[in-house]
Amino acid sequence: MTFAQLVDSLVTTVQVGSLYALMAVGLTLTMAVVKLPNFAHAELITFGAYAALVVSLFVTPNPFIAIGLAFPASALLAWLAHRTVYRPLQRQRASTYVLILSSFAVGLIIRYTLFLFADSFDLFDKRIQIPLAVLLDLGPLRITNIFAWVVPSSIVLVALLSVLLNFTSLGRQMRALADNETMARVIGLPVDRVVDLTWLLVGGMAGVAGALWGFYTFVDPLVGWLILLPVFAAAVLGGMRSFVGTIIGAYVVAFGENTIMLLLNQWFGLDFSFKPAIPFLIIILVLLIRPQGFAGLGRATEGGKA
């Protein structure tokens, strides 16, 4: 293994990890606030990627606008799924399994509608066009403009979300809802409005993540589905409720997929086709050994909560 390979895998880790973080905080937010393991989160990502792709191909090549429009597109889609499918089911007090199945169904509908759309307009395996440029070349360390787009945007968005959760009224309401829904209703929280806004926020962030992912790789109707389980792994590492834990988890998953995979390949000759198994193994091991993930590390009280 050359030093350059190692550095390259670390750069990829940061890039992919940032995107995973952006996707996974949304997933964690849905699970914490709405109490729904949303397997259609994948398709919110794909939809954002396609929205950005269509804008950049047919409207304007300006990446700011493409990314900006991906936010409302996926936000509206998430809200629509909530109003038409999830909320009626949750009002019927459907079990978690019913909600999971319905989210699979929602995902399938969006995914194959996108397939039909992509098929009609020949939009498979397309890349959101921005000219690739190397911004910084220090021998093994090469920073491309894609990296410069993806990493700061993800970090800024996650930071903004963190500010929103910690310092605004809406954020406090969302956290209250995540903590104890009954209590939130008792004190007169506008639960429906908070949930609506949560879905818009989650959908929008997934959409932006998808658009950014489209800069980094190809846009395809399966793109979200293929990264859903790594994103789930990150959320699982965050204990499915911790914000910081999820972000750390995202980088851990990306590190495992890139750097650890490279090391395993170099030292034990493990084929790169085993790479997708790494996030799955993380899910299994974390759920079995430490289901709270990174949440509540160093805090004694966390274990006592149900």
Add this chain to the structure above:
Amino acid sequence: MSIDPVATLLSLLTTFGIAAMIALSLNLEYGLGGVPNFGKALFVSIGAYTAGVTYTRLMPLLAGQEALTPCGANLGQALQVRTEIIRTLPVVGLTNFFVTLLIAAAIGGLIGYLAAYPALRLKDEWFLGLVLLASSEVVRIVVRGTEPIICAHNGLSGISQPFLWLPTPFLRTAAFTGLTLVAAALCYWFAQRLARSPYGRMLKAMRENSDVATGLGKPMARTRASVMIVGSAMAAMAGVFFVTNVGFASTNDYVVGLTLDIWVMIVLGGLGNMRGALLGAAIITLLDRVTAITAIQLDMLGSQFEFNYVRYILFALILLVMLRYRRQGLLPEPLDTTGAGKLLARRPPPSSAPGEPGKRAAA
């Protein structure tokens, strides 16, 4: 395109039989026991991988030949040897098939037992579903990257039906269809017996409230493990039929999509109702075939519209509509038919018995 009605019917019946076996096994696990098996494809794939190993290692030994190295340079020769054995030595082919079924059931049961164990440690119930989903993908990726089982990502062809020795194609297909339907009928009979037994009632107790059942002294961990063993063994045997029907073992067949199809079947047919599982399997198999034929016909008419995608949207819509408007399925779970169940059903509702002792004033 002309469609041969008899061949189509036979192939439909075979597919139905296989789907019914898998749906029945999931209906035992989830419909009765409430175990969310989102890794059904894993247990079906065990049958396929077992067949991949027995068809290349065991069958030549039974025929008195050397075991085959099925992949790489002598791929073609190995395929020819396999086919030749089944064609000329009926006893060997059939013995191999039934031994494969037994081995698949044993491995499936073992893995089902192992998969049930984590549930004891998991904090939230749906985590088991996620763990099973992840496990099914891990196994698929590992098999896809490991040469000896089914030649890694290339897959293994020549996993033939054990009736190649019969003289005409019609007889071969008909015999296999018959065998599949007999197996499905046995599975149905077995599942129905299980559902109506005290064990079946224990499964329902686990589904409704496992804490209460534990309080009544029912061993919930053991029950969950045993239903996973039974369901997984059944699914693995169905997997052997699945792979011999296709004739080709490939890791691409055992994806999450397969698991979801089975879920659509039992949600549509009726959770906890074994006839419902059969009905769901029949409807979904038929719809699958109709959409596939429509897609081919449209394609031949020169249409650019890719109808295959519509199938997935249709199935997802069925799932959503059932979950929203008729969660009990087309055929709801039957009331318990034991004496105790009848007594409970006959008891007058509490409101019509005002002086009932033990009724709280507040109620």
